[in-house]
Amino acid sequence: xxxxxxxxxxxxxxxxxxxxxxxxxxxxxxxxxxxxxxxxxxxxxxxxxxxxxxxxxxxxxxxxxxxxxxxxxxxxxxxxxxxxxxxxxxxxxxxxxxxxxxxxxxxxxxxxxxxxxxxxxxxxxxxxxxxxxxxxxxxxxxxxxxxxxxxxxxxxxxxxxxxxxxxxxxxxxxxxxxxxxxxxxxxxxxxxxxxxxxxxxxxxxxxxxxxxxxxxxxxxxxxxxxxxxxxxxxxxxxxxxxxxxxxxxxxxxxxxxxxxxxxxxxxxxxxxxxxxxxxxxxxxxxxxxxxxxxxxxxxxxxx
Numbered sequence: 032x033x034x035x036x037x038x039x040x041x042x043x044x045x046x047x048x049x050x051x052x053x054x055x056x057x058x059x060x061x062x063x064x065x066x067x068x069x070x071x072x073x074x075x076x077x078x079x080x081x082x083x084x085x086x087x088x089x090x091x092x093x094x095x096x097x098x099x100x101x102x103x104x105x106x107x108x109x110x111x112x113x114x115x116x117x118x119x120x121x122x123x124x125x126x127x128x129x130x131x132x133x134x135x136x137x138x139x140x141x142x143x144x145x146x147x148x149x150x151x152x153x154x155x156x157x158x159x160x161x162x163x164x165x166x167x168x169x170x171x172x173x174x175x176x177x178x179x180x181x182x183x184x185x186x187x188x189x190x191x192x193x194x195x196x197x198x199x200x201x202x203x204x205x206x207x208x209x210x211x212x213x214x215x216x217x218x219x220x221x222x223x224x225x226x227x228x229x230x231x232x233x234x235x236x237x238x239x240x241x242x243x244x245x246x247x248x249x250x251x252x253x254x255x256x257x258x259x260x261x262x263x264x265x266x267x268x269x270x271x272x273x274x275x276x277x278x279x280x281x282x283x284x285x286x287x288x289x290x291x292x293x294x295x296x297x298x299x300x301x302x303x304x305x306x307x308x309x310x311x312x313x314x315x316x317x318x319x320x321x322x323x324x325x326x327x328x329x330x331x332x333x334x
Contacts, residue, residue, distance in 0.1 A: 042091070050180055050241050051177045054188075063077075066083075082189050082191050094127060098127045210248055217274050221239050225282075246263075251264060280321050300316050
């Protein structure tokens, strides 16, 4: 089995998420080749074949042009799967490539099960396993769902170009709205989930965060309910974090939330459901009523 991995390059730098593609390919047990629209100065640590297009000529993003480059690499490699990270770059390009090749696309893959691809459904409350009926397929993997893997070595570079332009013009990047809190820099995060019961209980979780010298985080349902500001949301639709300590209070563990915090060094989950999905990645799972356990823990920490 062979994969063509599509790396990402932004504002003159190779993105770290590119190495998650190698983590996915390793779990798939597939051979790899890679395509990157970037520069000679920012090559991945990878000893395989790298199709390299010059971003200064092709642009960091030009959908029609980048699609042509990918199709040229596909013709050379004949891969079973063309794999993107499920980012703004990936989710825009993947369907264009799939339509051109007349093959199936599977989006936001979070796992591999019995030769199929596991994806979220029912607003991420459930998972299902799918496989392209077309044989060959275009895939996007959820950011953070697979480990970062640097194969090492220097790539065998093959320069490629594509003629023409496109109907869309890339004009630049727009800075994200400034957040009240940058959870990405926090060493300790204590997050509130729907299991805390109501908005009036948020201060209880905040008190533990302050006692530990950390920041308050939250799951998407808590933010959607208006209990906590969006700037505190952890997950693929919020902030991706990797603190030294992550304490999940009343969080069951939806796919999007897990992808946003699973790289934390040490995870403590407090949940009355011993079978909650978050228990699968937690270093310590405390099976207890959050609103009984957290105040007792805060009192101990504050001593």
